[in-house]
Amino acid sequence: MGKFDITLRDAIGKIPQKFVQLLTGQRGTKLLDNTFPAVKERKADLILELEDGSIFHLEMQTKNDKNMPFRMLEYYTLLKQKYPDKPINQMVLFVGDGKLNMPDSLQVDNLHFGYQVVDIKTIECKELLESDSLEDKILAVLCDVKDFERYIKTVVGELVKLPEKERADYKSY
Structure with a gap:
């Protein structure tokens, strides 16, 4: 990180109220921890390049997971950074017992993200x-x-x- 970046980060690290208000229209109330410790290793179940040049990412899931959209978004971000010029197609394949009821998208704040969810029993x-x-x-x-x-x-x-x-x-x- 350059000297200029460090200086800027130090300057905004004390809640510059007018600056925050100009950017957001609101006052800052509390500084939150801005560190994201330890990069964790992620290993996808399957990543392939398809004949059309796109990237296919498959996760197999034995249980319904309400947090699956966040995991898939994390994988999407990692894949897009690694293959920026390729379309990314993602699928969660439910291979568990019972009924599939996992979300296939995430819509929070200004973000809308989606992927396919398929129950193996329908194949x-x-x-x-x-x-x-x-x-x-x-x-x-x-x-x-x-x-x-x-x-x-x-x-x-x-x-x-x-x-x-x-x-x-x-x-x-």
Whole structure:
């Protein structure tokens, strides 16, 4: 931070009432803490660049979270700083039991922010089950699988075909 920035911050650090009143139309009443300690590491569930050049951010959520809009806004800000010229598309995928009732937007003060919220149970898993990708077949368990016994047999059948080392990688799933 430059000397000029420090001088300015020191000057406004004692509630310059006329200055605040000119900017806001009101008097300042109390100085609040202006430090934001410790940057926390954020790790998104999935971030991809799509074929159209846009960025897709996915968060999977097992429980309804009323604070999800703030988390998604934080991710959006981080993504936009990292990829300023790319459109950002965000989705929360609800993979929990019960009814989805999370907000898909945030509107406070002068801010309006939104993203998609989708319940995995509304997604037809047939395409995942028919995929050539074992990862797709494993993820199909999150959808509304009609014949669960057949599903398990299919996935286990695929796993036993793999070499032992490769099969070991899937044990963590």
